[in-house]
Amino acid sequence: MPFRQVFAPQLFNAAHFIDRIRRYLPFQSQAPADSPVVIPERVDSTNAIEPELTEEEKIEDLKYYMEQIFLIIKPVIACMALSILWVKLTTESTPLYDSGIALQSAAPTTSVGASLGFSSSSSGSAFASAAGILGEIIGATLVIVALFYFNCMKILYAVFVLIVTGLLGVFTWTLGNQLLTVHNLAFDTITFWFFIWNVSVVGVTQIFYKGPMILQQCYLVFMSSLMAHSLTQLPSLTTWILLALLAVWDLIAVLCPFGPLRILVETAQTHDREIPAMLYSVMVWMMASPGDPPSVRGQPASSSASITRRGSAARSDTSSWHALQSDFGDASQLIKGHVPPVTEIEMDVRVPGPGSAAPESAPLESDPLNATAASPPANGEDDTCDAAEEEAEEEEAARGGVKLGLGDFVFYSVLVGRAALFDWVTTFACSIAVLTGLNATIFLLAMYQKALPALPISIAFGILFYFVSAITLSPLVNFLVKRPDKVVVAGAEAWLWVGQGGGGGMVYV
């Protein structure tokens, strides 16, 4: 299949051609001709609804986005705080004697020049390695988008399970090792492996199967802070180049007509498929998408979409994996019927969720009419499980809302972690800058009501504030505190304050 043709923008108009291509694909998912789902015309919600919005509805929307920002900011702050903690814990080594063994951990850079990365003589290789990492990210994004585009959801989830297991296992092991080494602690291997095994297995079941919402979020935050920590180990110049390139790539991917993330969103819209929450929470993904604000939710225009969405969200008290199962239930059943190899993969994936997933998707599959008919079973199920309804509603607020990709979490934290390697003042300046950028992004999200890149504003603010505060603000803050002369003992990372009758004091501006 010619790759270029698929991603050429004009093909979006010729949907039947795509369908024909799809029929020749090995992992053919679903031929729309014999699909049980009739795709309803999706009204472009922004343009259609805008003039009808009354003042009250606007205020409702604004309040909704306020709550959403509030919900999103908490995990972002938690993630930043965790990655600052990892940085501080792994670099806070104060060896008072020279052991003769070079420590692997990045030493805190104390001079501005070093913080800019100019101490390393190889700036060309810094650019190359940054470009390499960016290339990996682009490649991963393309693969995931292609999988979603051709509706290979089972493979997608198998890949995700593998990635999450690997990430949790490897990064926990790395961090644990580093902490033990830096703090010179003894720990036996068996217990250590047992601990890591538990962390990753519980994490995978939490994220992909079922578990309390709060625990899932904790795991995702933990995972992204681990990724951020491993990325702060890069040389600083590489980090800055990487962050800048990522912001540009994010703009391209989300906003350009052929950008992969935009293709993803458009695919989801034209085929009326939900982008599962899992895609945001697991993939290294840099996009913020608007939830469904109250004004959109109540509209009959997008009724089928929002009803199925709400139905699935209400059911998601078990797990987001189930919501997904029901969203893509019809497709997966068809896959099962057609292609044997995928069934195997599906078996693997199904292991965590035996039993309950199949009955849920069965009514959807057996219903030959259309998507709107899929809502009665959803509603009926809502009635049956009254007990869990309140919980479900709470979680719906959290799950159905504004979504922020895991990549955003990671790279915000990388920036803040890099600042934490330098100085506390810079750390706080960067955190506030990044959070303000995030606020601005969500504000724009509320205005434009479409998926937006979440990195550029935050990263631009973050980088600008990092350099300004590293070069000027922290010297100023130091200048405002009078200290006696400091004698630095050579070889040891310790110093003495000396001087007769010497003393200091702080001037507060």
Add this chain to the structure above:
Amino acid sequence: MTATAFFGNALTAYGPALAVLLLYVALQAQLVLLLMTAAFFWLVSSLITSLIWYIITPMQDAAAHGLPATIFVGVTIQEGFRYAFFRLMKKADTGLTSISSRPTSRLNQPINAFVTGLGFGVMSGLISYISQLAESSGPAILPCASCPGTDVFFIGAITTSLFIFLHTAWNMIALDGWYRGSWLPFAFCAACHYAASYGTLLTPSSTVRNGCVISIAICAGLLVVCAALAARTVDARLR
């Protein structure tokens, strides 16, 4: 004096503000956003101050008149940004009122002023004191020049906690005045800010005896006066 000093100083400096943050501000999304925006504004003002300080090299000379000049520039720019932030808030005023939890309440403007002032204060407290806090976890104390026997970092912690609430009170007074179209309250606040900041010059002074006590007394006295005035602005709204 490692962990003890660290936690003692941290809770002295940020404890009261943290209590207000967690028990009042964090409960409402709108207030959290306002606080963060205000913190961002303070940060921008201090970055501009630091740029000026960095460019004009005579200001970096602590032995000559570097410190008073820095204080003058810093306070002036901060107060300028207070006005800029007021202009922003005034533009968003109808929106801010309508999305608040009680849109009809007469207290919305004072509440917003309180929270933004707290944002100014918290950010200034974080930026000014956090690196000293990190240093204070070291295994010694640094004697204060004007009153030997006390710890520089502990005096700094007290000053920080006072300044956080001074900023809050100033913001409430100044914004109330601006909402009524009067610049007099703002002039009073700016004067107080200069007084408090120049007062802290006594702390590192080696000629004034008990300078740190005087400086803290100035801040505390100003806080009492300004808090009373801020309470009066709220009272006037209720009448």
